[in-house]
Amino acid sequence: MRILHTSDWHIGRTFHGHSTVGALETVLSAVVGLVRERSIDLVIVAGDVFDSTMPAAEHYGVLGRTLSSLRDAGAAVVVTSGNHDSAARLGYQAEFAQLAGIHVLTRPERHDVPVELQDEHGPVNLYGIPYLEPSLVRHLYPEATLRRHSDVLAFAMDRIRADAAERGGRSVVVSHCFATGAAGSDVERDITAGGLDYVPLATFDGPDYVALGHIHGRATLSERVRYSGAPLHYSFSEADKPRGAWLVDLGAEGLETVEWVALPVPRPLARLTGTLDELITSPEYAEYADHWIAATITDDTRPLDAMPKLQRRFPWCAQLEHRPHTVHDDGHASYASRIEEKSDVEIVAGFLEHVRNGRGPSEAEAGLVDDAFSALRAAEATR
The missing domain is CATH 3.30.160 (Double Stranded RNA Binding Domain)
Known part of the structure; x- marks a missing residue:
């Protein structure tokens, strides 16, 4: 089976006030061309299909046209929801899309129910893990301790490994997260809580291939675990990062080869x-x-x-x-520079240290702040 691993389309994102829709459609047309030229069987979109939880009608049109073109070119499609997507909106009419070979996987409780695909060597079980905000899924599994994103993904992967072992055959996992070893950019805000919520690479042990999304540059965490990055440059910090996708070949015994295929850059x-x-x-x-x-x-x-x-x-x-050649240094860093690259939780902790004469949040207070931001992200995801 030949798989094209993409992610982070971010349909609807602007670039310094300019629409990126036209440029993105140019790149997605090239993806359709790759499907035809390289006889690709499956296209994966590993989360953040849209840039907003409330996409405009035009943005749904881009997605619809692209998915139809990919199917016409001969590929099945698997799409999962990311932290920018509204799972409810993206997953609307997913049951009907599945009849056409387009699998939109947004329901958190079905993370261990695979899409069953076939090639000449037998079944390939593909597990799509939507972005699992802990506050949105804790109630589904009250027996488990699911405080952080890393907890939820470890829980999900344990269930996936158990299901895959029972079914046998080859398996592929799709996930949208910040795995250990991945370098970010200024496009994505840190999804961690105080820097603690990175997902260890070992979480993804087991499957023949793991297609990750969320990081906008390509990254190889292991031979089996990779980020494809976004199809467009969405920030000047990404200027030197190539745009493309991973072409993955599964053979009878599992992963055989992985090849990087470049995509056009409409405007460098x-x-x-x-x-x-x-x-x-x-x-x-x-x-x-x-x-x-x-x-x-x-x-x-x-x-x-x-x-x-x-x-x-x-x-x-x-x-x-x-940035003048000669700079007067008054010895005081700006507020913006002091909070640069800090998470929301770290900013709150710094504020408490300031107003309490150096005493930061207690463990209980840090937990409350963490929960508050988790609830806020959950509310935004369901809008």
Whole structure:
């Protein structure tokens, strides 16, 4: 069986105020072309199909057209919900879609019920784990301690391994999470609570292949466990990360080969640094005229109308930062720099330390804060 592992389509995301729908459709058309050219049997979308829990009608149209084209090209499709998706909305009419070979897996209680596919070597059992927010699933399994995302995934994988052992044959797991060893970007907010909720790689022991989503750059955590990344660049921090998907071949005994296949980049990203005059006059920057540009100007004094002047040469200049050669250091870091890369829970803990003269939250208080943010994410996911 030949599988194409994708994730994090984020239909509806904007890039610095610009719609990405047209660019995404270009890339998804290339995915359909790959299905035809490489005789792909199954396409996986490992969560975050949409960028919002309330997608616009246009965004449903993009998804519908793409899924239909993938089926016309000869591939079955398995889609799971991510933390950006509304599981209820994405899973609407999933029963009807399944009749057409499109499997939309959003129900948390069915994580250990596989989609059963067949190839010339027999069955392949594919387990789709939707994004499992602990506060949304605790009531389903009161006998288990499911405090953190890592607890829920360990619980789910234990059940999946038990089911796979009983069924026999080959197995594939799809999950949307932040597994240990994966490097993030500034696109995705940390889904951890105080940095504690990373999912250990060993959680995914057992299946022949594990298709992960949530991280927007490709990553190989082991030969069997990989992130494909997003099909588009959604942040300048991703400018140097390739866009593509993993082409996975399962043989009679399990995983045989994994190959990276590149996808087109409709508009490349570039970071340019120099004085305003250098950026708008130097011939060395001419090749970037059609790129998305993040410009850092180094003039000692911030020039007037810098962005309009840059956009006359670089129409797709989307970000401007002034970083002068000479900087006066007053010894005080900005609030934004102090909280950079901190989780919500860590920000609250820092605030409590500040107002309590160095005394941070107690263990009980930290648990309450953790639960509050979990409840907030759960409410957003069900909107």
